[in-house]
Structure formats: C-alpha cells, structure tokens
Amino acid sequence: xxxxxxxxxxxxxxxxxxxxxxxxxxxxxxxxxxxxxxxxxxxxxxxxxxxxxxxxxxxxxxxxxxxxxxxxxxxxxxxx
Amino acid sequence: xxxxxxxxxxxxxxxxxxxxxxxxxxxxxxxxxxxxxxxxxxxxxxxxxxxxxxxxxxxxxxxxxxxxxxxxxxxxxxxxxxxxxxxxxxxxxxxxxxxxxxxxxxxxxxxxxxxxxxxxxxxxxxxxxxxxxxxxxxxxxxxxxxxxxxxxxxxxxxxxxxxxxxxxxxxxxxxxxxxxxxxxxxxxxxxxxxxxxxxxxxxxxxxxxxxxxxxxxxxxxxxxxxxxxxxxxxxxxxxxxxxxxxxxxxxxxxxxxxxxxxxxxxxxxxxx
Numbered sequence: 001x002x003x004x005x006x007x008x009x010x011x012x013x014x015x016x017x018x019x020x021x022x023x024x025x026x027x028x029x030x031x032x033x034x035x036x037x038x039x040x041x042x043x044x045x046x047x048x049x050x051x052x053x054x055x056x057x058x059x060x061x062x063x064x065x066x067x068x069x070x071x072x073x074x075x076x077x078x079x080x
Numbered sequence: 081x082x083x084x085x086x087x088x089x090x091x092x093x094x095x096x097x098x099x100x101x102x103x104x105x106x107x108x109x110x111x112x113x114x115x116x117x118x119x120x121x122x123x124x125x126x127x128x129x130x131x132x133x134x135x136x137x138x139x140x141x142x143x144x145x146x147x148x149x150x151x152x153x154x155x156x157x158x159x160x161x162x163x164x165x166x167x168x169x170x171x172x173x174x175x176x177x178x179x180x181x182x183x184x185x186x187x188x189x190x191x192x193x194x195x196x197x198x199x200x201x202x203x204x205x206x207x208x209x210x211x212x213x214x215x216x217x218x219x220x221x222x223x224x225x226x227x228x229x230x231x232x233x234x235x236x237x238x239x240x241x242x243x244x245x246x247x248x249x250x251x252x253x254x255x256x257x258x259x260x261x262x263x264x265x266x267x268x269x270x271x272x273x274x275x276x277x278x279x280x281x282x283x284x285x286x287x288x289x290x291x292x293x294x295x296x297x298x299x300x301x302x303x304x305x306x307x308x309x310x311x312x313x314x315x316x317x318x319x320x321x322x323x324x325x326x327x328x329x330x331x332x333x334x335x336x337x338x339x340x341x342x343x344x345x346x347x348x349x350x351x352x
Contacts, residue, residue, distance in 0.1 A: 041112070041148060041203060044225050048265045052222065059262040060227075 001080060008073035011050065015069070018049055028070040050076060089129070093119040096126055101138045102292045103130065103194065108145040115207045115239075116155030120181055127188040138300055139292035140192060142215060143199040143285045150198070150224065153206025154239070160338040168330065175329050179322045182207070182239050186214040190244075190313050193304045195295045199288035200224045201281075205263070210239035213248065216307065217276045219291065220266035221284040226274070227263035233337035238325035243317035248274055 008028055016023040019036050026035065033039075038046075044060065050072075051058055056079040066072050088097045093109035105126060107113040115123075130140070144150045163171040189196055189211075198212035201221035209226050212218050228237050228245075236242060236258070245254050253272050257264070269275040279287045295303070328334060 044203065044263060045223060047263075048223050048225055051265050052267070057264070057268060059260065059264075061260065061262055 004073050004077045007077050008070060011069055011073050014049055014053055015046060018046060029068050031067045032069060033067055054080065056080065091122040093122045098133060098135060098137055101136060101296050103137050103140040105142045106145050107151060110146060112146060112148040112152035112203055113144055114152050114155035116158035123185045124181065127185045130188060130192060137194055138296045140194045140196045141199055141288045141292055144201060149202025150200040150204040151208025151211055152203045153208050156338055157342050160342045172326060172330055176326050179238050179325060183318055186240050187313060190214040195303060197288045197291060199284035201284055205229055206237065207239045210237060210241040213241060213244040218274060219277045219279060219284045219288045220269060220275045221281055222266050222278055223281050224266040225263050226269050228258055229261045231258065231261040233341065234331060234333040235328050236325055238321065240318050240321060242321050243314035247314060
C-alpha cells in the first residue's frame with residue numbers, strides 16, 4: 001500500500017492540474033482555500049476528482065475543518 | 081395561453097424548445113439555478129406548455145447551461161429575506177404555497193407522457209436533486225455531485241425528494257443520504273441505482289440526446305402505458321412531506337440556520 005507522502009504528492013499534482021496552477025506553488029501545509037482562492041463549490045469538484053483518482057468514497061463531512069493538503073492526505077489515506 | 085406561443089421560449093431562469101420530438105428545457109439562472117419565485121413562475125409556465133404541445137414529443141431533457149451545476153436547490157437567500165418581512169404565520173403560509181406550487185410542477189414532469197431525462201452536471205443539491213429524481217432517467221456528468229443538505233438547516237427535503245428517493249432506493253440508502261446530509265459523486269449515484277449513465281465531463285446533454293433519439297424509435301402508446309405502470313407517483317407521501325416540512329420550518333432553529341447560511345462569508349457554505 002502506498003504511503004501518506006505518496007498520497008500527498010498525488011493530491012498536490014492533481015490539485016495543480018485541476019486548478020491550473022504551477023505545482024511548485026503548492027505546498028503540503030498551505031491553506032488551500034487561500035492559496036488556490038477557491039470556494040466550497042470548487043472544493044467539491046476537487047473532492048470528486050480525488051475520489052475518482054484514489055477510488056475511494058470520502059464523505060464531505062470528513063473535510064470539516066480541513067484546510068491543508070497534508071491533513072487531506074491523511075483523510076484519504078485512511079480510506080485506502 | 082396559445083401553446084404555439086410558448087414553444088421556443090426564453091426566460092430569465094430557463095428556456096425551452098421543441099425539436100424533432102424532443103423538448104429541451106435548459107436552466108440558466110446564476111449562480112447555480114437556485115429555485116426561487118422567478119424560477120417557479122417559469123417552471124409553471126413550462127409545465128403548462130408541456131401539457132399543450134402543438135406537435136408530438138417523445139422525450140423531455142432537462143439540463144443546465146451553467147458550469148457551476150445542474151441546480152443547487154431552493155433559493156435560500158430569497159426564502160430568508162421574505163420570511164423576515166412578514167410575521168411567522170404569513171411566512172409559513174407562503175412557504176406552504178410555494179411547496180404546493182413546486183410539487184404541482186414536479187408532479188407534471190414526473191407523470192409526463194414523455195420519457196424524461198435529467199442531464200446533470202456539477203452541483204445537484206436539494207431541490208435540484210429533487211428535480212432530477214422527478215425524471216425517468218438521470219444521465220450524470222462524472223463531475224456531478226448529489227446531496228440532500230436540508231438537515232444542515234434543520235429541515236427535510238420539501239420538493240418531493242423523500243418519497244421519490246424511497247421510490248428508487250432501498251431504505252438504508254435513504255437513511256444514509258438524508259440523515260448524514262453528505263454529498264456523493266456520480267459513480268456512487270449509479271452504484272445505488274439513481275443514475276442511469278455516468279459520462280465524461282460536459283457530455284451529459286449529448287448523451288441524453290442520443291438516449292432520447294433511441295427512445296423515439298419505440299411505440300409511444302406502449303411507452304406511456306409502461307411508464308404509468310412502472311412509475312407510480314407517491315401522492316400521499318408527497319403531501320405528508322409538505323406537512324412535515326412546514327411543521328419543521330416554524331422552529332426557531334431553522335431561522336437561525338438560514339440566517340447563518342445567508343450571512344456567511346465562509347469559503348465553505350456548501351460543505352457540511
């Protein structure tokens with residue numbers, strides 16, 4: 001099974017592509033709402049992409065209080 | 081109203097046209113086709129026209145022109161604003177009237193002697209999900225996301241979502257979706273039997289048209305008779321849902337929940 005760091009790398013890569021920002025602009029502990037300037041509708045889009053990529057189901061209430069990629073990776077890792 | 085005048089109508093919230101036996105209703109009221117009084121007026125005009133088509137039609141496709149999604153549900157801002165301008169009893173009467181009107185529209189769509197297809201993309205929440213459930217088939221873009229978030233406001237779905245969800249799914253799934261208020265993706269929606277086809281991003285309308293073309297090959301009377309047999313409308317439960325919604329709406333917790341949603345500057349109003 002892949003490590004949380006690998007999951008984190010994939011999330012950062014996916015977010016960079018989805019929101020069309022350079023990968024190097026994103027770091028694990030960034031507040032993604034502020035860094036990406038996204039709202040909750042766009043977060044749901046990202047969630048859909050992540051669920052499809054990792055083949056998991058992640059209830060959106062698991063995202064309560066989650067604002068950084070590292071914590072998000074932990075949530076996804078727990079479902080792999 | 082002359083039916084010929086209403087085919088090919090463009091309104092502020094939606095537009096519709098009849099072409100080659102297919103009625104297409106496209107929603108386009110930003111930010112995400114929220115259903116308020118303007119949309120309801122236009123839905124009623126559409127439902128009227130649907131019963132008086134000047135040419136035969138075998139299918140109805142409902143879709144959204146907006147990238148944000150199919151429909152985010154009731155216009156909560158309008159609901160809150162209006163409820164603040166009147167006393168509680170008047171506000172409740174207004175809510176009941178609104179629900180009865182939207183129910184009539186959705187019942188017309190549900191029972192229409194056409195095969196109805198919801199081509200959904202993005203946010204398909206609350207009343208938007210209920211609109212899709214009134215249709216015979218749902219074709220979902222892979223980025224579509226479904227949700228009944230009403231519990232977050234101290235309410236239940238009020239546009240007929242519970243009886244229609246119960247019609248299509250096992251009770252365990254109904255409990256999961258309603259009691260958690262969580263959103264779920266198109267793949268999950270297909271797994272639980274709500275969505276007929278999951279298609280590429282931006283492809284839902286094209287696939288719905290192809291499906292409508294296929295349906296057009298079959299004998300209409302047989303299709304209508306089969307649909308009536310397959311798809312009962314749960315009239316009694318729909319009425320009970322309105323009653324329960326109104327009972328819950330009168331609670332102060334709902335006003336507080338609506339106020340919080342409307343006044344929020346949070347980046348996350350659509351997240352639980």
